[in-house]
Amino acid sequence: MPDDWPGLLEKAELAVGACSGVVEDDLIRSVANTVREARMRLSYPEEVAVAALVGGTGSGKSSLLNAVMGAEIAETGGMRPTTSAPMAVVPASIGEAMDSYLAMLGIDEIHHDGPHDRLCLIDMPDTDSVEVGHRLQVERLLPVVDAVVWVLDPEKYRDATLHREHLAGMADSADRFVFVLNQADRVDEASGEALRADLLKALAEDGIGHPSLVVTAAAPPSGPPVGIDELLTRISERAGSEETLQRKLVSDLRRGVDRLLEATGGTGLDFERRAAGAQEKAMASIADGDEDSAVLGLTGFLNGLARETGEVVGPGIENIAVEVPVHVRAVAEGPGPPLSESVIAPVRSMLAGRARANALLAELALNLRHLEPGAAR
Ligand SMILES: Nc1nc2c(ncn2[C@@H]2O[C@H](COP(=O)(O)OP(=O)(O)OP(=O)(O)O)[C@@H](O)[C@H]2O)c(=O)[nH]1
Numbered sequence: 611m612p613d614d615w616p617g618l619l620e621k622a623e624l625a626v627g628a629c630s631g632v633v634e635d636d637l638i639r640s641v642a643n644t645v646r647e648a649r650m651r652l653s654y655p656e657e658v659a660v661a662a663l664v665g666g667t668g669s670g671k672s673s674l675l676n677a678v679m680g681a682e683i684a685e686t687g688g689m690r691p692t693t694s695a696p697m698a699v700v701p702a703s704i705g706e707a708m709d710s711y712l713a714m715l716g717i718d719e720i721h722h723d724g725p726h727d728r729l730c731l732i733d734m735p736d737t738d739s740v741e742v743g744h745r746l747q748v749e750r751l752l753p754v755v756d757a758v759v760w761v762l763d764p765e766k767y768r769d770a771t772l773h774r775e776h777l778a779g780m781a782d783s784a785d786r787f788v789f790v791l792n793q794a795d796r797v798d799e800a801s802g803e804a805l806r807a808d809l810l811k812a813l814a815e816d817g818i819g820h821p822s823l824v825v826t827a828a829a830p831p832s833g834p835p836v837g838i839d840e841l842l843t844r845i846s847e848r849a850g851s852e853e854t855l856q857r858k859l860v861s862d863l864r865r866g867v868d869r870l871l872e873a874t875g876g877t878g879l880d881f882e883r884r885a886a887g888a889q890e891k892a893m894a895s896i897a898d899g900d901e902d903s904a905v906l907g908l909t910g911f912l913n914g915l916a917r918e919t920g921e922v923v924g925p926g927i928e929n930i931a932v933e934v935p936v937h938v939r940a941v942a943e944g945p946g947p948p949l950s951e952s953v954i955a956p957v958r959s960m961l962a963g964r965a966r967a968n969a970l971l972a973e974l975a976l977n978l979r980h981l982e983p984g985a986a987r
């Protein structure tokens with residue numbers, strides 16, 4: 611694991627933990643998973659690219675795996691969809707070093723005889739399956755693997771579901787993607803060129819402007835596979851070095867941290883200034899004998915704050931707002947505790963956990979920024 615990471619992951623765990631009781635549990639769980647997966651990935655060889663073959667049924671994922679490995683390992687053809695569970699081929703040279711990582715990803719079938727020292731290739735079930743389970747397996751693995759090889763064929767490369775449901779939402783992961791236009795042998799050169807241009811256009815519409823694109827024939831009816839060396843080169847450009855892995859993990863963590871930062875206050879609530887203002891106005895109204903205005907002003911302030919603080923802290927502040935009339939009356943009729951104690955202080959302590967989480971996250975975001983490519987170290 612590179613030097614900076616143990617400390618960084620610890621900070622990430624701390625910051626995510628501090629969000630408990632402040633941010634919705636689902637969001638916390640999802641970011642905690644990202645941190646755990648980063649930790650797991652970094653404890654396995656960084657120089658081995660973990661790449662997954664994904665795409666529609668029959669596009670040729672399993673055939674590509676076999677062509678890349680130079681052996682008939684995966685079942686191809688037959689009843690569609692053919693592949694029903696992910697299967698990995700790891701380099702023979704690393705033995706079982708990645709097995710527990712792959713197991714964590716839900717991959718039970720592992721072949722240990724891969725000829726490429728720096729490539730672990732995963733054959734996946736189809737993305738367009740009638741089998742819901744297939745889709746779920748793909749969705750689970752897509753964000754985690756180091757590189758994703760999208761396998762397209764001359765018929766399905768424009769498939770609306772693929773573009774709308776997968777690619778369009780993943781444009782910011784495009785630097786992990788390699789696109790393969792397979793079954794090139796089935797179209798003549800001119801149509802192949804037109805298909806390629808059309809695919810580039812569709813990808814640009816998804817927000818993927820400069821895709822890495824390879825044309826292959828994994829299992830042509832005659833002759834050897836075509837385009838396999840280029841595919842290997844493209845995958846190694848996308849993954850398989852400390853730098854590419856770090857870039858991926860940093861951007862995964864950044865996305866999670868940004869969501870938590872937003873949920874814990876974004877730019878901050880400016881609570882002290884606003885609370886002092888609301889309290890001062892309420893006291894002035896009470897001094898004028900206008901309790902109603904005091905109540906209205908303070909509850910308005912608290913309910914606004916509750917809306918800004920989200921679904922976890924917000925309801926607690928609303929509960930305090932409900933009690934405002936009692937506290938205002940206590941001050942007006944004396945000798946009740948001052949509003950700073952009865953109203954402002956409890957809100958402040960509720961916001962303290964949120965502010966702490968926000969501060970930890972902000973520091974983490976800064977650390978992550980230092981690890982981004984091109985950042986001054
Ligand atoms: N002509 C031609 N046929 C191919 C090529 N690649 C794969 N095929 C054939 O297409 C069919 C489907 O290939 P598979 O590799 O099983 O496709 P898959 O993407 O793994 O399909 P699923 O496992 O169902 O998701 C098989 O009959 C292959 O022989 C190719 O480049 N050219």
Ligand SMILES: [Mg+2]
Nearest residue numbers: 671672692693
């Ligand atoms: Mg298959």
